Amino acid sequence: MSTDDTHGPAGATPDPAELVQDPAPRVPPYHPCPSCGERVKVNADGRLSKHPRRVPLPCPGSYVPVGPARIPKRGGDGWYRDPVTGQRLRSVTTTLNQGSAKEALTFWAAKIVAELALDQVPDLVRAARNPAERTEMIDWLRAEPIRRRDDRGDVGKAVHRVIEARILGETVPPSLLADGSLRPYLRHFFAFVADWQVEFEASEMVVAHYAHQYAGTLDYLFYSAPLAARLGVPTGTLFAGDTKTGGELDQITYGGHRRGVYPEAGLQMAAYRAAPYGWLRSGERIAMPPRHEVGVVLHLRPGGYRLIPVRCGDAEYAVFRHIQAVAAWSTGAAKTVIGQPLAPPDPPTTPIRQAA
Template sequence: MGTVRTIQRSGTRFYIDPEDSTIKRPGVTSIISMLPKPFLAFWNAKMVAELAVDSLPFVEQMHATAGREAAVDFLKGAARRYTKIRADIGSQAHDLFERMIRGEYVGHVHPDLEPYRAMFAEFLEAVNPELVRAEDVAWSDTHDYAGSFDAILRVWLDEEGKPTPDRSGVPHILIVDWKTSKATYADVALQMAAYAHADFIIDPDGNRAPMPEFDGAAVLHITPEQWAFKPVSIEAHVFDLFLTLRKVFTWDRETSKTVIGRAIAKSAGKLITGTERRAR
């Protein structure tokens, strides 16, 4: 029995069943990407405009030396490059958080990561959670999806739902996600609901375990300046919306390519005169 491998196909991540390599499930985040995000067009345009204004002499030089197409490629890649930088920092921070939640001593870290390390250390002291699982795969045969979750934690809460770091409160099992983005976005609820309602868990060795009964979900939002531990709804109506997106995903990647057939009648095309044929 092996680990759960992933592959990329047309921008979608698929998880390969470790027991049957012919079975692959689309990733949770790829399914959630079916949500309409019209604001991205404005953000993308803003990134390009800011880059053009802030680096005008460089763009002019590139246009003169490398050509118009190179200058256009440089500008239109502004949002993509920014997103990659943020994603790289997020991945490194997630790796750091996993090592810390497992009790590993991390020592000195890169200056870019130090603020995140400090904030996560504050969270561990203020909440004092117990790690149940980390970085395993939630797998659903029932609804055909899979995804890697950050952590399942046991957290002790008082009657008001606030953490008791001395563990004097009532223990709660939570599915938890770490976020290092600018803000906490609502679609994290869809992500957490998908994980919580999956059929089972697959660990790094390929072993399967039942998905536990959760008392709730939470997101730990960490920036270099602050952290916040926020409850997230994973109720049935949230999961139902995720399942709707799962259907939209199938439409987008499969069904939409089959609904329009070949033309049964069409124009004959441009008439070529005898004069035109002889001129060739």
């Protein structure tokens, strides 16, 4: 296991030139129409152009997506859309965010704001005497957790992008290769690959469950003889892996969890494991192979890595299904639960009889 930046040859960062591979196959300018069989021009969005079918009507194959354009993509609203069927599928991560409590995030945000406030006491005192500055200071303090989250998110996305390119043999943007802050993460990632004799089967693959109406993008699937031996399963067992770059190594939260690797990771991976379908880079939809009920989270930090086993079997998937119901309720039916205040009843119209 890599524990610091001085890890030996197995964890050494490869020459940047080794990371720059040929780009992934692209859709050719022309593609056979699945309806009429003719070779048809492909539009910029990956769909076949409008074309006739030997009759005065467009071919039903017009505008059909081909190649990678057939892979569902996530929109900014947290939903994937299948470009072939048109079906919308809620993102796994969106589901978890909307349907499960994030108590740890609440305490983390409070801690971040408190630390920043103590570091800025003179500015706080000055702002408290001026209403305009007071409002500005409150907004600035309140936004600090978002700034920290975005900074960590940018690092995580960059690390994922380089790892994905390395696994799939794609071109890595030169700007990422030139970013020295990413090198420790990559060094420890390659240490993980060497230490555990990892053989990757897939990376950043979109998977979906149509019947249960969700989709997501798994980090990677892999084989590892040492991991299989450690878990007492056959060498050919396929595992799911997920990389986390937040938190700190070996720190435990007040709730007893590892900081940066939370139990929801098991629910996320369980949803990916239960998804029957996935998409290859070519755009071909395939039936997903069986995966083991224990996956791993690779916790990457500049100071090293930890490989954390995570349960992601049927029991965890059952919990995810409950969270799906909560997410659907909280974003839908919850809006219809509380009604408008009731006005007091009108006074009685029948005169009250006076006593004799």
